[in-house]
Amino acid sequence: MRSIPLAFLLRVDAAPERKHLLAAPILNAIQERGKGPCPLRWAKGFPVGGRRGLAWLPSRGNWLSWPGGHRASCARRVRCWIMLLGTRRRLVLNQEQGPRPGKGATMTHRFRLSCIAVAAMATFWECFVGAAAETRPSGAGVVVPASVVSDADRRKIEEAIPLEAPVRPLKPRKLLIFDLNVGYGGHRSIPFANLAFELMGRKTGAYATVVRHDPAVFQPESLKQFDAVFLNNTVGNLFEEPELRESLMQFVYGGGGFLGVHGTSVAFTRWPGAVEDWPEFGLMLSARGAQHREPRERVVIKLDDPGHPLNAVFGGQGFEYCDEFFRFHDPYSRDRVRVLLSIDTQKTDLDREPHRGRRERADDDYALAWVRSFGRGRVFYCTIAHNPEVFQDPRMLRFYLGAVQFALGDLPSPTLPSAKLTPAARAQERLGWRPAVTAYTFHKFTLFETIDKTVKLGLPYLEGLSFQKVSKEIPKDLDPRLTDEEIAQVRRKLDAAGVRMLTYYYHSIPGDEAECRKVFEFGRKLGIEAFLSEPDPKALDTIERFCNAYGIRVALHNHDPKASPHYWHPEKILALCQGRGPLLGACGDLGYWIRSGVDPVEAVRILKDRLLTVQVHDLHERTPEGHDVPWGTGVGQTARFFEEIRAQGVRPTAIGFEYSRNWLESLPEVAQCVEFFNQVSLRLAP
Known part of the structure; x- marks a missing residue:
């Protein structure tokens, strides 16, 4: 048994609702899965500045993390500071029981200085070295680099790609993928989704893809070349020019397709804080907010409309799934949207610790995916897109391929709102x-x-x-x-x-x-x-x-x-x-x-x-x-x-x-x- 003193070192406000913390360094000895009243986990698989993460550190029983995929541009909204808090608590490591609180002396001055040095190095890496690897359009925010997808990850995506599309396209189709984040570092799943959507179109012949990061692509003449737009996990105020916003709105309302996933529910909000900046976008999407529980919450998913063409991939059966699931507030309503998937509250224990007594909606209506008509346009949204593994799942990729063909105008699918059925x-x-x-x-x-x-x-x-x-x-x-x-x-x-x-x-x-x-x-x-x-x-x-x-x-x-x-x-x-x-x-x-x-x-x-x-x-x-x-x-x-x-x-x-x-x-x-x-x-x- 041995003891390692810990300190809170770094705080990054890339996503203030998460209150991300970077824990102390040198935690190699800690088991991957901790046990006991104050568990720690090695943050395996989450890059920080292109390297492995240091640790997950709990605070008052809640898991907190700082995944590297959530890097934010130091030129815009990232605010980093060192918070060295002297603590009289040590974590005692036991190979059988995992870490647990122990009693010990106050942290030494030398160790404090070591912590400060490591935190400063991490800050430098994130804000300068890591930032240099990202593609940043002029005047805009952050683009998560494609290099996040390793060769092994790419092979997993390729193996999961559907062999054929649900329907044959009526004509050659083109999908615009826009993946910019502003004031937020971007989900690590973004390049996984980009690659999966690109490969699905190419392999099945259903559509061609164009990936862009510059808002100029939303000029009316530019949008004319596309059949649908996919905002891939786009958090923040992507662009503020009224003419570009009206161009996107008219594109969809006049018959174009639109897809959004996960963080798109807080697109066109001022970040941090998700302050509304374009209400009509929220109306079109029919959801606002990003309230969630664990980033790997396990729920039972219900098929609200088992016979819907987009739900055909699930064979009429609900299923268990693990991801970060957003709970939405207005303007979400079943009077507006045709709900495809939702959390099955009869089969999911939403009252388990540490969430006992917590209800994000009074009606317990937690829709996860839906379609709707917006004018003549076809709109699809799904919150299941936080973790990269979603885009290595064959079933979810078949679901998303159907959604793309719906948005492009090839897969006829009813959109009459659920409440009117x-x-x-x-x-x-x-x-x-x-x-x-x-x-x-x-x-x-x-x-x-x-x-x-x-x-x-x-x-x-x-x-x-x-x-x-x-x-x-x-x-x-x-x-x-x-x-x-x-x-x-x-x-x-x-x-x-x-x-x-x-x-x-x-x-x-x-x-x-x-x-x-x-x-x-x-x-x-x-x-x-x-x-x-x-x-x-x-x-x-x-x-x-x-x-x-x-x-x-x-x-x-x-x-x-x-x-x-x-x-x-x-x-x-x-x-x-x-x-x-x-x-x-x-x-x-x-x-x-x-x-x-x-x-x-x-x-x-x-x-x-x-x-x-x-x-x-x-x-x-x-x-x-x-x-x-x-x-x-x-x-x-x-x-x-x-x-x-x-x-x-x-x-x-x-x-x-x-x-x-x-x-x-x-x-x-x-x-x-x-x-x-x-x-x-x-x-x-x-």
Whole structure:
């Protein structure tokens, strides 16, 4: 038995919530796993300045560590100081029992000086020698070097890479990986993830990767080359330029993909302290915070949505896992996101020591991974990415590969928020039907009021209208003349309500190229999938070019023969679309079809997959004077119509709930239509 005096030597505030401490030097004699009331562990595998770590030192029963992967730039936020605390406690080493507190004399003056010297050398190594090995973009923070991944680690990653992708890409795809940290030294897992994601794309042929550290890559022209962006464990205020932030937001909202892991939940916060600096980013990601327990906490993971395509790799079974799991606060909500994985609180003892009585959330809802739609964009987040070993795990890499293909737009995956998954909603997902309030139903109200009514009806989707006022605060029509800030307010209102705008009615898209571009650019900023319009047929060539450039459909809307001479009959639309691509087709307004003597069921048979979207009506009689009644109570054979679109395999962009009667008090009648639709969906769903 022998005694070694210890001292607290160095403190680094790279991550203040961890209160990282560097313990005393010369601990080779300490066993790898200590026992007793005051255990010590050799910090094996955690580099400090490129070398092995010194030790883990507990404080009041909690494990504390200073992993070298958490280096912070001395030029920015690192604050190091020597804290030599004279202590009368020695640690007595016993080869059988491990270290334990013992009694002894005060630390000698010579040993104090030795500790100071070692601490000073460690500080120099971290701040100067170690920093020289890192790549640091001008004016930015820290990039964890790829050299952290040893040859042996690389082989483990290569062995874990999936042999093939879940689906074949629809076209060549490109993924941007951005791995900068600002005010924080960066997780050691970052280069492991970079390498794994790069190899997965290359080996499966699913995508190409580009790794960047310079925020200039978020310029709009630069982002156009990518299908999705992956913020790899990015902690801190990555960039503050408003134009770059708006560029990223519009990229995702307009149809790009976004992936984040672990520390991305505190991206765009001022560090240290995780002070919010860009709330809308948190809304897009749907989580903020980085509260956690041990860096290797063991929990049982539940599959919240076992049948979801991204969860297919888990075979329908929950599993145990070990990593650092963040617990999130607002804006996380199951009203916003489709939860894939969470901590199974029934099978995980969250009250074990030293956490007895601790609850990070009152509802004990600890989601670990989810997907969501943000406008037209596809968002994925997973907190399981703290430790490098995650990216050497074949199962987790298959999970992440599916997530990448989802974000890129190749793997169709439902994103309806978990809290909205009623039996009817699940039936509609299986049918590929998305029920949306058509804004014309409530055009006497503002758009913001219409959004509120959509929420009351329990519907997740909306169809916009160009001649509806936005709100009392923005008394302008919802059209391309809105400013970017006004559009952003629309975006935030929709997100807060959990409503997504699928289509947008713009009466006549112009054939002039510059004006047509303005309309399509506005549609991209709204995150829509289709325009409803009645343009001059001569404009269709120009319109189709922009459909292809923006990936937005144009559904040709019908009124009566007088108002819509080119589009009132399905066969006329079919003739105009002859020889054109699949992004041009019909918007079937059933009310005008019935008034014009067109049978909606026969119209579906004529148009087939050219029927891009529908606005459903039921009328009290089959005459030009027919008016709306709740679905299923009139002469429109509404149930037969839905049976036919199911039989034809038609999946419209939206099933529009348009009710053109009793304008100011129609909510109860529309609610009857919703109930009818839900019952039909439950009956017809496979």
